[in-house]
Amino acid sequence: MSVSPEPRPRPRPQTQPQPGLPPPRLLALDMGGVIVETLPAPGWAARFATRLLGHARHSLPPGTALPTIEQVAGDLAEGRARHESWKDSTLGGAERSQSELWAELSRPTWGRPLLDHITRNRADLTAELCLVWEERAVRDGIRELLVECTRAGIAVGVVSNTISGPAYRSVLDRAGLTGYFRALSFSDEVGIRKPDPRLLLDTIDDAGVTPGATWYVGDTYRRDVVCGRRAGAGTTILMRSRRTEPAPGGGPEPDHTVGDPAGLHALLRAALHGPTTSRGGGLHTTR
Template sequence: MVSNAHSGRSHRRILAEHGLDRAFGVQVYSDEVGIRKPNPRIIELAATALGVTADRCWYVGDTLDRDVVAGRRAEVAAVVVTRSHHTDAPPFGVAAEPDAVFDTPEGLADALEAAGPARSPVRTSIPAAKPARAALLIDHGGVISHSQPDPDAMGEFAAEVARRLTGAGEQVAPAQALELIEKGRERHHLRKQQRHRAHVETGAPLAEVQPVDFWRDLVGAELPERQRAILTAEAFDLMHLLGRAKSRRILRTGVRELLETCRDAGLAVVVVSNTINGRAVRAQCAEHDLDGLIGAYVCSDEAGVRKPDPTIVREALRVAAADPARTWFYGDKPENDAEAARACGITHRVIVRGGSTPDETVDRALTSGLVTTAVPDAGQLAALIAAEHRTDADA
């Protein structure tokens, strides 16, 4: 079982209620391992846990943009789709194709038996792959939404961390937990700066901090072994809670108009975000009622690298089956967003003003050609995309 899930615990309970839990050799859920499809590592992890390699496995899913793409990238022996409302209407063009499509899982057992150890299923009719298309790759923090510190939420979160750390004669107060968290975030900030310099100077991959490293080594650096073990075991859940608690998100002007314009123009929309927790980013977009307008998310904690490392942007282009020459990248930091986009050959590199980047820095990036356009809000970008779409249609 390999699933993108908000709560692996709930999925495990449902399987157990139906008496199916022992039918699976291993259950791998994205919220528990910090990897989401279409990242192939989640399939490779499941194969390793079963004692085989991915090329000895069939992968069965229901989405083209997540399941089929992940299966192909993991190089499994066969990718099979059982049809659902997701199957024939992916949020954007997908070049990867399944080996077979079944209306229900009912025929899958027969196909497995007929295939034997050395055969793959017979390819059946599926929608034709769409050509590379235009896309909007959009940053989250500072672009989709502004953030404001939320001391009350952080206080509640610190109290929860204190509760988890308290025990065996070791009492931890919420104020102590908050101090530990803030020290960890400071260490994380310094580490980000060091890794960024190394990336710029040497081209080394710009790795994102992983939850266990953050909580065990940065937050828990000075704690005793028992408490560090708690932070290790709870790291993924704590990172999600921190991502939700550290700030309140306020939707920026024109964002809904921009995403609706992309939908009407047929542009794929992929969020490309440097973040400690992609799950929190998706939840925040859902709370703004934007999730139906966003096709996919490529988040640094799940991809393993941060912008300006272009790897994360290449991933987004692959997910969207997008043509860089027809793609727009919309961010707020020229040194992160525009640099990564330029390295991937993206033509339209747009920066929004009024965020954390001073106007003079944006102006220098425009003069140098790093940034191609600067806009005051997403509404102006929507107008630019709509105008280009009308020009393409007329041509």
């Protein structure tokens, strides 16, 4: 995301999970903030503008008039700010199409040749843009958590808002994590974005389980906790990240809060084998 990350909230007191927490048949995870930490990518607009214009010059007839890198980069940054404002104001429902996204990112002053080039190559350009406009690092402890799920016969899925599912799949591929997931639901492909519960229910349906047998883990209250509650997930878990906002007054609370994947792993082991001591960010039981 382009917005500046919010200060990390103070850790909540570490407690032991409630006894008798049933293990899930499906562990459904948000992508950004849970599987990967998303970080600002300084200079992304200029880098993408350079790639976009370079690709266009190779594809368009010689001498085609094109805008400058500086003009395209500035318009992209402004368009993304508008997109982020829309994301922050929406309460879920239909995801924007790629044509709607590019209508917001591009400007008529770019000229018809470049705009037509974008239309012809929109899917690939959107995937590249998704990979460029923020940096992602796999969170420590995720791989160990996924291995535990495989050993225990627990299905794992991804439920994520994004402008490009193919880009997120490539992130998982490069990290060597794809094989751990049974179901992948991305908002641009399903056409629904969180907190609308239908995105989570799509993963639950693909995995062949019920909402009550699902743990859903996300890193925001207003999108993820609300989504888990609306979908009827058996257990809704908040994992803190750089973008976790303060708890909303009067809003739904998660069943558990964990500081990182190690804390989630400890919660899962407690459900499978009995309580253990977390070596990571700890866990907090809120139900």
